[in-house]
Structure formats: C-alpha cells, structure tokens
Amino acid sequence: MMSTTRPRPADGGLAPMALAVAMRLALPALLLLFAPEVVGAQEEAAISGGDTAWLLISTALVLLMTAGLAFFYGGLVPSKNVLNTMMMSFIAFGFAGIAWAVAGYSLAFGAGGAFIGDFSMAFLNGVGLEPSGTIPHALFMAFQATFAIITAALISGAVVGRLRFGPYVAFITFWGLLVYAPVAHWVWSSEGWLFGLSALDFAGGAVVHVNAGAAALAAALVLGPRSDFGRQAMLPHNVPFVLLGAGLLWFGWMGFNGGSALAANELAALGVVNTLLAPAATLVVWSLLDVTFAKHITAVGAATGIVVGLVAVTPAAGFVSPMSAIAIGAIAALPSYFIIRWRAKSGLDDSLDVFAAHGAGGFTGAILTGVFATTALNSAGQDGLLYGNPRQVLIQLIAVLAVFVYSAVGTVVILKAIQLVTALRPASDLERRGMDVISHGEEGYATGDGAVIILDEELNGTPASAPTPAVAGGRA
Amino acid sequence: MKLVKAIIRPEKLGDVLKALYQSEVRGLTVSRVQGHGGETESVETYRGTSVKMELTEKVMLDIGVSEPFVDIAVKAVLNAAQTGGVGDGKIFVIPLEAVHRIRTGERDQAAVTPVAS
Numbered sequence: 001m002m003s004t005t006r007p008r009p010a011d012g013g014l015a016p017m018a019l020a021v022a023m024r025l026a027l028p029a030l031l032l033l034f035a036p037e038v039v040g041a042q043e044e045a046a047i048s049g050g051d052t053a054w055l056l057i058s059t060a061l062v063l064l065m066t067a068g069l070a071f072f073y074g075g076l077v078p079s080k081n082v083l084n085t086m087m088m089s090f091i092a093f094g095f096a097g098i099a100w101a102v103a104g105y106s107l108a109f110g111a112g113g114a115f116i117g118d119f120s121m122a123f124l125n126g127v128g129l130e131p132s133g134t135i136p137h138a139l140f141m142a143f144q145a146t147f148a149i150i151t152a153a154l155i156s157g158a159v160v161g162r163l164r165f166g167p168y169v170a171f172i173t174f175w176g177l178l179v180y181a182p183v184a185h186w187v188w189s190s191e192g193w194l195f196g197l198s199a200l201d202f203a204g205g206a207v208v209h210v211n212a213g214a215a216a217l218a219a220a221l222v223l224g225p226r227s228d229f230g231r232q233a234m235l236p237h238n239v240p241f242v243l244l245g246a247g248l249l250w251f252g253w254m255g256f257n258g259g260s261a262l263a264a265n266e267l268a269a270l271g272v273v274n275t276l277l278a279p280a281a282t283l284v285v286w287s288l289l290d291v292t293f294a295k296h297i298t299a300v301g302a303a304t305g306i307v308v309g310l311v312a313v314t315p316a317a318g319f320v321s322p323m324s325a326i327a328i329g330a331i332a333a334l335p336s337y338f339i340i341r342w343r344a345k346s347g348l349d350d351s352l353d354v355f356a357a358h359g360a361g362g363f364t365g366a367i368l369t370g371v372f373a374t375t376a377l378n379s380a381g382q383d384g385l386l387y388g389n390p391r392q393v394l395i396q397l398i399a400v401l402a403v404f405v406y407s408a409v410g411t412v413v414i415l416k417a418i419q420l421v422t423a424l425r426p427a428s429d430l431e432r433r434g435m436d437v438i439s440h441g442e443e444g445y446a447t448g449d450g451a452v453i454i455l456d457e458e459l460n461g462t463p464a465s466a467p468t469p470a471v472a473g474g475r476a
Numbered sequence: 477m478k479l480v481k482a483i484i485r486p487e488k489l490g491d492v493l494k495a496l497y498q499s500e501v502r503g504l505t506v507s508r509v510q511g512h513g514g515e516t517e518s519v520e521t522y523r524g525t526s527v528k529m530e531l532t533e534k535v536m537l538d539i540g541v542s543e544p545f546v547d548i549a550v551k552a553v554l555n556a557a558q559t560g561g562v563g564d565g566k567i568f569v570i571p572l573e574a575v576h577r578i579r580t581g582e583r584d585q586a587a588v589t590p591v592a593s
Contacts, residue, residue, distance in 0.1 A: 228487075228490070231490065232490045429487075429559060429561070432487035433485075433487055437518065437520065441519070441520045441521050442520055442522065443520065446520070446529075447510075449510055449531050450510065450529065450530040451520075451527045451529055451530065452517075452527065452530055453525060453526070453527055453528075454519065454526040454527065
C-alpha cells in the first residue's frame with residue numbers, strides 16, 4: 001500500500017503507441033474500449049491491465065487466507081470446539097466484509113482528517129470502475145476488504161472456546177468500524193498522521209497484525225481464561241489442519257504482501273520474494289529453538305514459526321532487500337518463541353497465541369523495517385537505521401505503540417459495551433460440553449449414530465409417530 | 477475381584493482420573509462411547525433438517541480392582557463425575573473371575589497391585 005503515492009503514466013514512446021493504435025483500429029470497434037493505455041496515454045491515471053490482473057489475483061489470495069486461518073486455528077482446538085473456532089473466521093467474511101463496504105472503506109480511505117476518514121464513500125458511493133492508481137477503484141476497495149476481514153478473524157484466536165457467537169459477531173462488526181478503519185486511515189491514507197510521520201508499513205504489520213495482537217490480548221484479559229484452563233491440557237485435535245492452514249496462509253500471503261505494491265511491478269516481485277524468504281528463515285530458527293527447548297522440531301511449532309515469519313515481513317516486504325528479509329525472519333523468531341513459552345506458564349489464556357505471533361511478530365517486523373529499509377529498492381519509502389537514518393526506528397516505534405494502545409483500549413470499550421447488553425461467556429458447564437453444539441447446533445465430527453430426523457408433525461407439537469426410546473423404569 | 481465399569485460425561489474425565497489416582501487406583505482403560513439414559517435428546521440442524529441426537533457422547537472406564545478397592549474406586553468416581561444434571565452416568569460393578577498381569581504372569585490381587593519401580 002505504500003509503494004507509490006502517485007499513479008505512473010503509461011510506458012512507451014511514440015512508435016510503439018502508433019503501432020498499437022494501428023493494430024487496434026484493425027480490430028472490431030468494441031475492442032477499442034479495452035485499450036485505455038492508448039487512449040489514456042496523456043492522462044496521469046489509467047487502468048493497467050497487468051496491475052489489475054495481479055490485484056485481481058491478490059484479492060483472491062488474501063480471501064483464501066481467511067479460510068486458511070480457519071483451518072490453522074481449527075486444528076489447534078479440541079474437536080468439541082472446531083466448528084465454533086472455524087466459524088469465527090468464516091463469519092468475518094460476512095460481517096466484517098459488509099461493514100467495510102457500507103462504511104469501513106470510507107472511514108479508512110475517505111478524505112477526512114488525520115485520524116479518521118469520512119462518510120463520503122459510504123455505501124460505496126463514488127467507488128466505481130474508474131482508476132484508483134492503475135487499478136479500478138472498486139478493486140482497490142475489494143482488496144482492502146479482504147484485509148479488514150482477516151484482521152477481525154485473527155482476533156478470534158484469543159477468545160476461542162469461551163465467547164458466545166452473537167457477542168463475537170457484534171464485536172467484530174463494531175471493531176472493524178471503530179478500530180480497524182481508523183488505524184488503516186492513520187497508516188495508509190495520505191492524510192493519516194502516521195503516514196505523515198513517514199511510518200513504513202508495506203502491507204499491514206501495524207494495521208493488521210499489531211492491531212489484531214493488541215485486540216487479542218485485551219479480549220483475552222476481558223473474557224478471562226477458559227473454565228478448564230490451567231488444569232486440563234487443551235491439545236490440538238487435528239495437527240494436519242494446522243499445517244494445511246499454515247500452507248494456505250503462506251500461499252495467500254504472496255497476495256497480501258505482493259499485492260500491496262498495488263501494481264504488477266518490481267515492488268510486487270520484491271514483496272513476493274521477501275514473503276518467500278523471511279518465513280523460511282523463521283522456520284529454520286524456530287526449528288532450532290524447538291529442538292533446544294522441546295527436544296523435537298514439532299509440526300505445530302513449524303506452522304507457528306511460518307506464520308510468525310509471514311507476520312514479521314509484512315511491514316517490510318516492499319522496503320527491504322531479500323537478505324534483509326532473511327535477517328528479519330530469523331530475528332523475529334526469538335521474541336515470539338519466548339513469549340509463547342512465557343504465556344503458557346502465565347495465567348493468560350490467549351488460547352492460540354495471537355499476541356505472540358501477530359502482536360509480537362508485527363512489532364518486531366515493524367521495528368526491523370526501520371532498521372533495514374532502503375530507498376535504493378523503493379524510492380517511495382524511507383531509509384532505515386542501517387542506511388543512515390536511525391530516526392526511522394523511532395518513528396516505527398511510535399506507530400506500533402499508538403496502534404497497540406488504541407486497539408487495546410478500543411477492544412476493551414467495545415467488549416464492555418456489549419457486556420452491558422448480554423453476557424459474553426456461556427455458562428461454564430455448557431462451555432465444558434463444547435461450543436459447537438451450543439453455538440451452532442452442530443457437531444464437527446458427528447457420526448450420525450442414533451440420529452433421528454424430526455418429522456414436521458413432531459416439530460409442530462402433535463404426538464410423535466416416530467418412536468423415542470422408552471426407558472424401562474422411567475428416568476435413569 | 478470386581479470390574480468397575482463407569483460411564484461418565486467426557487468433560488468430567490479429567491476430574492475422575494485425578495480422583496482415582498489420588499485413591500491409589502491407577503490401572504484402568506478408557507474408551508469413547510455413545511449412549512442414552514434419561515436425558516432429553518438434543519436437537520441439531522443440518523442443512524434445513526432438524527435432527528434429534530438420541531445418542532450422547534460419553535466416556536467409559538473399565539477398572540479391574542481387588543475387593544478392598546471396590547468401594548474406594550466407586551466413591552472416587554461418584555464424587556468426581558457428579559454434576560447433578562441428568563446424564564451424569566452410571567457405575568456397574570461386575571464380578572471378575574480372574575485378572576492376569578501379562579508381563580509377569582501374576583494373578584488377581586497381585587496383578588492389580590502397582591509395582592514400586
């Protein structure tokens with residue numbers, strides 16, 4: 001999102017243009033409509049087919065990430081909670097997505113002030129197919145929507161197993177409008193105050209990950225731990241799902257970081273290359289840490305390490321060199337690994353370590369962006385500490401702290417407000433039985449043994465003609 | 477020798493195991509079962525179809541004990557597994573003809589006495 005602040009004119013001189021015009025005149029007239037590079041060569045902003053194609057793909061890639069997240073989280077919880085956990089990601093498509101279209105996009109990218117946009121684009125007013133940079137405006141909005149969706153879904157990892165679904169849905173809807181949109185405005189809108197400070201956040205290290213990490217920490221504290229936390233080991237029920245989820249996340253992240261160049265160009269390539277290398281480095285270091293402290297390179301550890309690396313490179317992807325990305329990935333493994341170990345011993349039930357992976361990973365990545373950034377690779381960025389600009393580290397620090405504090409406070413306020421209307425947690429015996437049945441009326445792995453279809457007559461209250469088992473001797 | 481067969485709520489297994497271990501009863505087998513007692517069947521919905529789940533998930537423990545430990549084991553399970561709600565489960569005490577320890581060939585009381593290792 002930070003690659004260019006002004007759209008670039010179409011490439012090429014006169015000769016290729018003349019040839020193109022001649023070629024196009026030979027085609028059916030309708031096709032002339034699809035050659036804006038020729039017609040619009042004089043305009044500053046014109047739709048680029050290449051850029052649009054890449055952003056179309058990136059939008060789909062980031063959308064897939066939310067589904068991947070569902071598997072990553074779903075595999076980490078006991079089977080009695082798998083549907084509830086995965087639904088927390090999937091439902092974000094609906095509520096966070098629509099909230100974004102209706103008002104969030106306008107609040108984030110509208111022309112308001114330094115802290116918030118406005119409602120000029122509410123209900124997608126004025127968001128059509130005209131160029132925004134070199135891609136259609138609606139596509140930019142959609143690409144951004146996938147970011148808003150996954151940020152909301154990320155928070156769910158801290159509250160699995162003990163948050164009623166209705167309050168969760170209300171929470172992510174309000175959070176998207178009151179926390180995510182403003183923070184996106186601060187960092188990515190040209191009027192935002194952090195943008196004005198030259199804070200660097202290529203694809204959302206602060207906007208997405210520190211934001212979600214802070215919200216996760218706050219939500220875990222407000223809700224309190226699960227009933228069995230501390231006594232019962234809550235083990236992952238499907239580690240293959242966790243690996244599947246990590247793989248899908250990595251795949252989608254190519255669009256998350258690469259697409260944030262908003263163009264199919266060298267910066268997108270840099271983003272993709274860094275998104276390949278940084279998590280690879282994190283995985284290596286994480287494996288060594290795991291061997292040291294857990295005696296084995298664990299699958300859950302590998303999946304977690306990959307995600308931490310992806311998070312850490314997110315703010316840096318279009319600003320640093322590939323070798324710097326490797327360094328960032330390697331370094332980022334350390335704080336997250338040790339925070340997870342600490343968290344397990346503390347009383348904090350951030351069930352799926354959202355704070356350690358996204359909060360700490362995003363924090364580390366953002367600070368290291370201030371170290372390794374270089375304008376030699378991205379002239380629209382800044383130089384970092386290693387390139388003679390130590391001030392950038394301070395700016396990054398200010399940015400992450402501001403996002404962290406605002407997100408944490410906002411989360412507490414929203415949850416407390418919801419709590420005034422309805423309870424956040426279910427009764428503890430219901431919680432122990434499993435959230436899937438109480439929240440969704442479904443089981444993740446129902447065998448169907450002994451399941452009987454309820455006929456309409458029974459639903460309407462007339463005596464059942466289908467037998468219910470008669471227990472000799474009355475209630476057991 | 478008796479076989480204490482207990483059917484309990486799955487979420488109570490941790491408490492029951494803890495109570496048994498504290499009572500020095502350590503040899504047991506656990507299996508996941510489904511069953512029905514007096515509880516109302518829960519209703520679940522799948523794609524527009526309302527379904528009555530007549531079988532509920534339960535956990536079954538098989539504990540082979542010598543006579544002195546029968547009451548201890550039964551009491552441990554009763555106290556730990558109880559919630560007061562319908563569906564808490566049942567304990568069956570079944571006469572057991574013989575118990576053999578495979579490793580050593582010991583029988584009956586010797587077979588269920590833990591080896592101090």
